[in-house]
Amino acid sequence: MSNYPDGGALGTPPPFRKPNLLHRLLGRPPKANAWVEVHRLLAERGIESTAPEEIAAIEQRYRVRLERDFAQPRRDLYAGFLERSRDPDTLELPKEAQQKATRLAELLQLTEPERTAVEQSVSKALLENLIQRLIADEELTEAEADLLRRAAENVGIEWEEAQRLYREYAAGYVQRHLNQAVVDQAFSPEEEAAFQRLCQRLRVEPTLSLEDQEKLQQYRLYWQIAAGNLPVVEPDIHLPRTERCHLIVPNVEWLETRRVTRSVRVSGPAVRIPLGKYVSYRVYHFQPSVRSEDVLTVLDHGTLYLTSRRLLFRGRRGNRQIPLNRIIDFTLYRDGIQIEKDAGKNPVLRVQNPSPLDLLARMLLSLLSRR
Numbered sequence: 001m002s003n004y005p006d007g008g009a010l011g012t013p014p015p016f017r018k019p020n021l022l023h024r025l026l027g028r029p030p031k032a033n034a035w036v037e038v039h040r041l042l043a044e045r046g047i048e049s050t051a052p053e054e055i056a057a058i059e060q061r062y063r064v065r066l067e068r069d070f071a072q073p074r075r076d077l078y079a080g081f082l083e084r085s086r087d088p089d090t091l092e093l094p095k096e097a098q099q100k101a102t103r104l105a106e107l108l109q110l111t112e113p114e115r116t117a118v119e120q121s122v123s124k125a126l127l128e129n130l131i132q133r134l135i136a137d138e139e140l141t142e143a144e145a146d147l148l149r150r151a152a153e154n155v156g157i158e159w160e161e162a163q164r165l166y167r168e169y170a171a172g173y174v175q176r177h178l179n180q181a182v183v184d185q186a187f188s189p190e191e192e193a194a195f196q197r198l199c200q201r202l203r204v205e206p207t208l209s210l211e212d213q214e215k216l217q218q219y220r221l222y223w224q225i226a227a228g229n230l231p232v233v234e235p236d237i238h239l240p241r242t243e244r245c246h247l248i249v250p251n252v253e254w255l256e257t258r259r260v261t262r263s264v265r266v267s268g269p270a271v272r273i274p275l276g277k278y279v280s281y282r283v284y285h286f287q288p289s290v291r292s293e294d295v296l297t298v299l300d301h302g303t304l305y306l307t308s309r310r311l312l313f314r315g316r317r318g319n320r321q322i323p324l325n326r327i328i329d330f331t332l333y334r335d336g337i338q339i340e341k342d343a344g345k346n347p348v349l350r351v352q353n354p355s356p357l358d359l360l361a362r363m364l365l366s367l368l369s370r371r
Helices: 021-026 032-045 052-062 071-085 095-107 112-136 142-154 159-181 189-202 210-226 357-368
Strands: 245-267 270-274 280-284 287-307 310-315 319-323 327-332 336-341 348-351
Touching: 032 052, 032 071, 052 095, 071 095, 071 112, 112 142, 112 159, 142 159, 159 189, 210 357, 245 310, 245 357, 287 348, 287 357, 327 357, 336 357
Parallel strands: none
Antiparallel strands: 245 287, 245 348, 270 280, 287 310, 310 319, 327 336, 336 348
16 A cells, blocks of 8 residues: 555555446446446545546446445545544644545545535544543553643544543543452452552543442442451340351241141052942052152241351241351352251241342351351
8 A cells, every 4th residue: 555646545445346247238347346446546546646537437437426326435435534644643634634635525526514524523533542542551641631632633623522532431441440340249448449540540530320339339348258357237136245246137037848748548459349230339448648748838937147156046936046167058049048057957048138148148158168
C-alpha cells in the first residue's frame, strides 16, 4: 500500500468478481466490479490525479450510479481515508489531508449530510479508541489529559462530551476490574485498596448500584469468614462465657428419618374347599407382607444458633444440639442443610427463608476447618 500515491490511506481495493453464466450470456461484467474499478482508480492514480470524468466513464460502462448502487461502500471508503489520515495520538488531520478529503468526497459524490455523518462517526470512534488506549495503562496523567483535550478539539468534539465518554469507558474498566476481583465471591482489604487506587489513578468515581454495594458488603463478610474471623452476634439465650454465637437463623424445621409402614398385604398358598356342585371357598395360609420406608419427618420447629462450639436448636418441644466435634460433613440444599454426624441420625435443618443458608455453610466450614 505504501506504493500508492496517497500512502495507502484508501486501503487495499477488493478483487474483481468473476462473471457467472448469466453475465457471460448477456455479455455484461458484474456490476460489483464497477466499484472495484473506482477504488483501484483512486488508489493507484491518487485522489488529486483522478478526474470526475473517469469515474463517470466507469459508471456508464457498467450502467451504474455510485450514489444509488454503492451508497455504503462510498461512505466506508471515505471513513477509512479519514481514519488512516489522522494522527493516531492527537487525531489531527493535516492540511493536505483535509484538501484530499474534500476532493475525495466530491469524487465519491457524497452529499453534505452524508459527509457530515461520516465525519462525526469517525471522529467519535477515533476519540473512543484513544480513550481506551489511555485507560489501558491504568493511569491518566496530566499530559494524557491534555492530549485528550487536544484530540477532542481536533475532531470537533466538545470537551464536555469528551469527558463524558472518558468517564463512561473508565467506569466500565474499573467495573470489569472489580468483577474480576470478586469472581471468587470474596473481597479482601487488599483487593479493595487496589480497586480504590485504580479509581484514583484513572480519576473516576465508581458508579455502584445499591445491589452492587450490598454484594460487595456480602463479599467482604465472606472473605472475613474464610480468613477465620467470624462475626459475633448477641443471642437471646444464655451461653457460657467462652462460647460465642456467630449466627441466628429463625423459622427452622428439624427433620429426621422415621420408619413408616405404607401397606400390609396378605399372601400365601390357598386351599380350595368345594361345598357342592357349583359352590366352593378358599382357605389362605396367613402370611402378612409389610412394606415400609424411611421418610423425612418434621420433629420440631424453632430457631437455630451457630456458636463456636455447636449447632444449637431451640424448638417448641425442646432443645437439641450437635457439637461441632461430632460433625463429619454437611450437604447444602436449596432450602436446608443436612448434618452428617459421626454416629446417630443425620438431621436435616429446613428453613423458610433460604437467604442465610450460604452464610451458615461458610461459617460452619470455617469452624470445622479449625479442628
